[in-house]
Amino acid sequence: MKDAEVEMAHAATGPAVGFLYPGHSAEDDYPRLESMLSSDIRLPLVHTDIGEDAHRVDALLEMGSATRLAAGVAELKVRGAQAVVWACTSASFVFGWEGAQEQVRELSQTAAIPASSTSFAxxxxxxxxxxxxxxxxxxxxxxxxxxxxxxxxxxxxxxxxxxxxxxxxxxxxxxxxxxxxxxxxxxxxxxxxxxxxxxxxxxxxxxxxxxxxxxxxxxxxxANQVTVWEGLRILDRPLARPNLGTLFTTA
Missing domain, CATH: 3.40.50.12500 (Rossmann fold)
Incomplete structure (x- = not known):
């Protein structure tokens, strides 16, 4: 069986929230959080190309561009994502409230599934x-x-x-x-x-x-905590998990 077919077969086993994650730094939080959820919900993650790794406004605007986000959508869809979250705060809030809304609208349209970002999370x-x-x-x-x-x-x-x-x-x-x-x-x-x-x-x-x-x-x-919470929210699969903080027990 081809790799894509393996992923699609795995995708059929349960609901999934997909994450577009910029570069490589704390992405291992996501499998940890998936384990802490202790549920059938999967959290597949795809890395996006960040360009220049810099907490600087011009670099962040490029990092969060529609083209860079769109590049990872197909892989998330193959992996069964039913909702997608841009797992980045800085490269969403630098667009401002209206710009960040447009960013997730475009992402949702490209992916044809509900979308959000860490800033909105x-x-x-x-x-x-x-x-x-x-x-x-x-x-x-x-x-x-x-x-x-x-x-x-x-x-x-x-x-x-x-x-x-x-x-x-x-x-x-x-x-x-x-x-x-x-x-x-x-x-x-x-x-x-x-x-x-x-x-x-x-x-x-x-x-x-x-x-x-x-x-x-x-x-x-x-950031990674609220990003997962947001994914569950837009998937309409809220979970109460005391080990994930007050957000997961009272919200």
Whole structure:
């Protein structure tokens, strides 16, 4: 049996949310999250060509272009994806609220299935938690993080604090472990924030979700976590999983 036929046979075994993931950094969070879901839902992932690995607005606009996203759609469809999420925050929010909406509209039209992105995943997750005031703990340079602040404000959230870490490349972010992630979250927290957001999908967080919320004593939303949650939401297959944080237990 050919590889494509094997994939199609596997695709028939259950529902699947597909993810378009830029480059290589923390993509191993997705099989980990799939395992943590303990369900029949599969999370196939296809890498997109990122061009230049840089948290810089011009590079991010190119990274999130319709052409780059469209290139991975066919493989996800072969692998049985019934919904697709652009698993990148920065290369969606830099387009602004309207531009990010157009990005997912084009992706949905190309794939002929429901689509979303990590930026909208954060907006929907914040709303689902009922968190009016949030803090942002970003790996990005502050000028890029300001675009995420503006995006959340357009979604109706009040950003009470924002800190950027000045990291330029996803490759560097992908090397961070538990201590760096916890340090980032602590640095970004604020007493008035009802939730803390860690917006980079290049950051490994799946293994630390419980630790993060225990450390801060409040809901913590991380990029790969909310991306999977968003995929389940648009697939209309919500799951309650305490090991995946407050979002998966109360939203």
């Amino acid at each position: 954060f907006a929907h997750a914040v709303r689902a938690l009922g968190a009016d005031r949030v803090a942002i703990a970003a790996t990005y340079p502050e000028d890029v993080a300001e675009h995420f602040t503006a995006f959340l404000k357009a979604a109706g959230a009040e950003v009470v604090a924002m800190c950027g870490s000045g990291i330029i490349t996803a490759a560097e972010v992908g090397t961070w472990g538990r201590e760096e992630v916890l340090r980032l979250a602590r640095a970004g927290d604020h007493p008035d924030a009802q939730a803390v957001l860690l917006p980079d999908t290049a950051l490994h967080t799946a293994a630390y979700l419980t630790d993060l919320e225990t450390e801060l004593g409040k809901p913590v939303l991380t």
